[in-house]
């Protein structure tokens with residue numbers, strides 16, 4: 001009656017597969033590889049690498065900031081959009097659908113430029129804020145689709161049962177439908193989180209000193225391109241792997257009522 | 261059975277000239293039917309005859325195209341009627357159970373009374389356990405529905421509906437999805453409920469249940485009520501050819 005339905009949205013599995021080979025799974029191998037390489041380089045070749053990592057650390061924080069705030073905003077926008085997309089109210093439905101249609105039709109980079117230069121300059125918005133708004137608005141649309149898919153995947157009998165007990169549409173959505181939809185929504189949402197994290201590197205094109213931009217600055221001053229971008233790639237890898245682990249832990253916790 | 265719970269004359273459900281179409285298909289064609297307080301009506305008929313649609317329009321899971329439906333004195337389709345409030349008086353049991361899989365058995369029972377009637381958790385738990393005891397699965401209170409057999413799930417679904425203390429219970433083929441050995445346990449609960457005087461509308465193919473419990477049997481075909489009467493009349497001397505044909509196929 002309640003087997004997990006997987007909604008396949010876009011990219012492949014960013015979340016480690018469930019096949020348990022002890023320590024020999026892709027996630028563990030990757031994280032061990034990334035962290036030990038970073039440590040090895042810092043300890044045994046401190047000359048460029050320690051300098052690099054210290055220079056990059058500000059950028060890591062900015063990347064984190066942009067990612068976390070954008071994820072939160074995109075989730076809220078996504079939830080609202082998803083609810084709008086399943087709403088029986090025609091105007092709300094049309095509004096949500098149009099938003100998704102427009103956003104999905106414009107490349108993220110163009111949206112970034114647009115919000116950053118066009119709106120940012122016009123309204124005098126802070127650089128970082130403009131970047132976060134652009135990421136959130138874009139990913140909000142994608143997440144809206146994930147939410148919509150998750151909500152519509154719940155059997156119609158669930159909302160009929162809730163309605164027949166006397167719950168109104170809102171109570172039905174928040175007490176019955178969404179708590180179940182999380183389970184199917186979370187894997188694709190996790191994929192969106194990770195895609196978002198990686199796409200924050202695009203904000204380096206703007207005047208936002210994220211991880212990638214700090215790398216570009218450092219390498220253009222020192223001409224240590226290979227060393228710098230090796231470090232940048234490794235740091236992105238570590239952050240991405242940690243985020244994907246977090247998502248799969250959350251997923252495991254949410255699936256409690258099927259396993260019991 | 262009909263003698264023990266004599267139906268009073270006050271109609272609690274009054275369906276008047278109701279029609280409903282799905283596209284070109286007329287699922288209900290000018291149907292009228294009323295139920296009095298305490299009455300048990302069993303609705304039978306071939307697949308696609310409109311039984312579910314009729315039952316589901318009583319609590320407005322389906323909205324009818326024309327005609328009126330009065331429940332407990334209120335026109336359910338009138339703009340002034342608070343349908344959510346009215347639905348609290350109408351318990352519904354589905355063929356597919358539709359328990360909430362993310363809630364334990366007990367939570368399935370207590371969710372609506374707590375959220376809709378402001379019952380405290382302690383009160384709701386006490387009442388929920390009493391109801392689970394009544395349907396014979398108190399020991400499963402804290403497990404998730406996916407751990408239960410079909411028969412157990414359906415008994416929980418009945419208890420969940422009863423937790424709102426409805427005036428009327430609607431059953432849409434509650435035993436159709438069950439393995440034969442589990443049908444009895446669910447029917448037993450329904451018989452008990454009937455004996456307690458609950459007003460019930462039951463769509464079912466269980467003719468034994470209809471004979472034992474029904475005050476009235478309603479036969480539907482092609483979106484209309486073809487014939488209705490007491491079980492004695494219905495099973496011994498049906499008037500219409502279509503009723504006879506249906507009964508000959510099912511009995």
Ligand SMILES: Nc1ncnc2c1ncn2[C@@H]1O[C@H](COP(=O)(O)OP(=O)(O)OP(=O)(O)O)[C@@H](O)[C@H]1O
Pocket residue numbers: 282285286287305306307308309310311312313314
């Ligand atoms: N949501 C719907 N959309 C389109 N057609 C529908 C819908 N619900 C019911 N119908 C159609 O209306 C007719 C009556 O359906 P209904 O479910 O009321 O029949 P039923 O007597 O309950 O049949 P069964 O014994 O198979 O449950 C059928 O032809 C059915 O296909």
Ligand SMILES: [Mg+2]
Pocket residue numbers: 311312313432433
């Ligand atoms: Mg039916």
